[in-house]
Amino acid sequence: MGGLSKKGFQFKKIADDAARPRLTLDAGALLFKHDTINPAQVEQEKLTAAAIVEAYNLIGYDAVCVGSQDLIAGLPYLQALSKDAKFAWLSANLVKKSTKKPFFKTSTSVKLGNIKAGVIGLTGPAILSATDDAMILPWDQVLPDLVVKTAKTNDLLILLSNLPAADNQRIAESYLTIHLILQSGASANTISPEPINNTIMASTAPQGKQIGIMEINWQPAKRWADSRTVLLATRKGSLDHLLGELNKYQQVKNPETALRNQPDQLNAYHSLLSQEQALRSEIELLSKEIGKQAPGNNEPSTYNNRFMAMEKELPDHPEIARLVEKLDAAVNKLSQRQAGSAAVQANSPYLGFRGCGTCHPSQMASWQQTKHAKAYATLENKKQQFNQNCLPCHVTGIAIPQAAEALSLPEDRLGVGCETCHGPGRRHSENPKNTPITKKPGPELCLNCHTAPHDQDFRYDERIKMVEHH
Amino acid sequence: MKSSFFICVALLFLAQPLFAAKPGQPFLLLYSNDVHGETAPCG
Numbered sequence: 317m318g319g320l321s322k323k324g325f326q327f328k329k330i331a332d333d334a335a336r337p338r339l340t341l342d343a344g345a346l347l348f349k350h351d352t353i354n355p356a357q358v359e360q361e362k363l364t365a366a367a368i369v370e371a372y373n374l375i376g377y378d379a380v381c382v383g384s385q386d387l388i389a390g391l392p393y394l395q396a397l398s399k400d401a402k403f404a405w406l407s408a409n410l411v412k413k414s415t416k417k418p419f420f421k422t423s424t425s426v427k428l429g430n431i432k433a434g435v436i437g438l439t440g441p442a443i444l445s446a447t448d449d450a451m452i453l454p455w456d457q458v459l460p461d462l463v464v465k466t467a468k469t470n471d472l473l474i475l476l477s478n479l480p481a482a483d484n485q486r487i488a489e490s491y492l493t494i495h496l497i498l499q500s501g502a503s504a505n506t507i508s509p510e511p512i513n514n515t516i517m518a519s520t521a522p523q524g525k526q527i528g529i530m531e532i533n534w535q536p537a538k539r540w541a542d543s544r545t546v547l548l549a550t551r552k553g554s555l556d557h558l559l560g561e562l563n564k565y566q567q568v569k570n571p572e573t574a575l576r577n578q579p580d581q582l583n584a585y586h587s588l589l590s591q592e593q594a595l596r597s598e599i600e601l602l603s604k605e606i607g608k609q610a611p612g613n614n615e616p617s618t619y620n621n622r623f624m625a626m627e628k629e630l631p632d633h634p635e636i637a638r639l640v641e642k643l644d645a646a647v648n649k650l651s652q653r654q655a656g657s658a659a660v661q662a663n664s665p666y667l668g669f670r671g672c673g674t675c676h677p678s679q680m681a682s683w684q685q686t687k688h689a690k691a692y693a694t695l696e697n698k699k700q701q702f703n704q705n706c707l708p709c710h711v712t713g714i715a716i717p718q719a720a721e722a723l724s725l726p727e728d729r730l731g732v733g734c735e736t737c738h739g740p741g742r743r744h745s746e747n748p749k750n751t752p753i754t755k756k757p758g759p760e761l762c763l764n765c766h767t768a769p770h771d772q773d774f775r776y777d778e779r780i781k782m783v784e785h786h
Numbered sequence: 787m788k789s790s791f792f793i794c795v796a797l798l799f800l801a802q803p804l805f806a807a808k809p810g811q812p813f814l815l816l817y818s819n820d821v822h823g824e825t826a827p828c829g
Contacts, residue, residue, distance in 0.1 A: 319824075319825070319826045319827060320824075320825050320826065321826070323818065327816050330814065330816065331814060331816065334814045336812050336813055336814055337811075337813040337814070338813065338814045338815075338816060339813060339814070339815050339816070340815075340816045340817070341815070341816075341817045341818075342817065342818045342819060342821070343817070343818075343819035343820075344819065344820075345819065345820045345821070345822060346818075346819075346820075346821040346822070346823075347821075347823055348822065348823045349822050349823040349824075350822075361823065364823050364825060365823065367825060368821065368823065368825065371825070383820075385822070428811060428813040429811045429812075429813060430811050431811040431813075433813075471811075496815075498817050498819060499819060500819035500820050501819075501820060518817070519819050519820075520817065520818055520819055520820075522819070522820035522821075522822055523820065523821065523822050523824040524818065524821045524822075524824045526818075527816060527817070527818055528815075528816070528817040528818065529814070529815075529816055530814070530815040530816075530817070531812070531814055531815075532812070532813055532814075532815055533810045533811070533812045534810060534811045534812075534813065535810040536810075615810065617810065628827075640825050640826050643825060644826075694828075695828060698826070698827070698828065700826075700828050703828065705823070705828070706828030709828070710828070770828075
């Protein structure tokens with residue numbers, strides 16, 4: 317799952333189908349994989365970051381929040397990269413230490429039909445270089461004034477927040493004029509939008525696996541339908557359904573008489589009648605309460621949210637697909653250059669699967685039938701065999717910080733081999749009795765690669781059966 | 787007298803949209819977060 321070209325295609329298709337104004341936003345943490353950059357991978361990561369900005373230009377993003385993770389290649393790098401962006405990079409609290417002036421735009425305004433949406437960005441806690449004269453101000457020092465200022469010139473206010481979830485919650489509780497908070501870095505999962513006072517908070521699953529799609533009808537009253545309005549609509553729906561059920565019984569002139577000899581049916585009919593009564597009373601009560609609260613023209617705004625998984629089968633945005641292909645080629649070229657200089661450790665403790673197979677031929681044959689054995693081939697098929705972000709989990713005996721070494725491994729360490737699960741085998745091969753190997757790996761080992769973002773459905777007990785051999 | 791009455795009625799008629807409620811604005815919000823440098827899946 318995932319992929320920029322799939323996202324690009326869907327965003328365009330959804331917007332074209334909807335034929336209504338579109339606002340496209342990203343809440344941040346878009347450029348880099350981890351919280352730090354492996355020095356051997358700086359060039360690859362920067363190539364990727366530049367391609368992402370180019371893809372976002374093609375997709376037509378309106379604004380993006382500066383996430384703390386977007387700063388790991390250095391503030392000057394992000395500032396330079398932001399010049400290539402056709403969208404606004406936003407951060408109201410990443411400021412110069414000496415003057416407290418922001419490095420990026422604090423907010424932007426987007427016209428959507430007859431309304432204007434104001435968008436503000438806030439960066440989460442980040443480690444900044446001392447030479448950058450930069451600091452992250454606490455959100456409560458910048459947000460109050462900015463909200464007042466932005467609310468004056470916009471009909472709707474959206475916060476792109478890279479802050480911790482607890483801060484977002486506090487903001488939602490305190491600021492009725494922030495109508496929507498889109499979060500990054502706050503959760504590994506999707507957060508279905510729920511109103512807190514007058515603020516809706518939402519976020520999608522990470523790593524581009526999903527996109528969020530919200531159809532909004534924004535009304536001049538600038539408030540979301542509250543829980544009672546939603547409940548009223550639900551109850552009215554239930555009543556309609558119930559009346560349909562009752563109608564089946566009421567086809568005859570007198571259901572009581574007709575069902576006299578069918579006690580079960582009669583009970584069911586009575587139960588529906590009492591449910592109808594209860595629903596009508598509740599609807600009447602809710603309507604009265606809402607009527608009191610909202611006299612005159614005070615129609616609430618509504619939203620309808622859905623998440624769409626970026627499945628492999630979805631079509632690609634042709635220009636972005638070409639861009640990603642170009643990036644892969646550039647990463648390959650770069651890595652091939654590095655491969656020459658990245659020498660595999662001489663006297664490596666790893667033996668390679670052929671070495672293991674000398675004494676354990678049946679186990680090797682069994683392993684060769686597994687997906688583990690084909691893990692490197694899947695990278696080759698995707699032309700990602702030089703991608704150092706991918707390699708450590710598709711070869712044998714390479715930890716993430718040593719990813720560059722994976723570029724010059726012998727052929728029998730390409731793929732997830734015996735020693736990935738059983739540990740390095742060289743010493744064991746020299747002295748099997750005194751240097752035993754791990755017989756069966758525990759879940760913690762598998763979880764190094766089968767992480768939730770890459771393999772959400774991983775269940776140790778089920779998967780271990782797929783690689784078992786005796 | 788008569789003509790000024792008609793002018794008033796006409797003005798009121800023309801000004802009506804100014805007093806009428808602004809209609810709701812439907813729009814589409816497309817959003818993402820935490821892309822984490824993912825351009826295409828590894829394999």
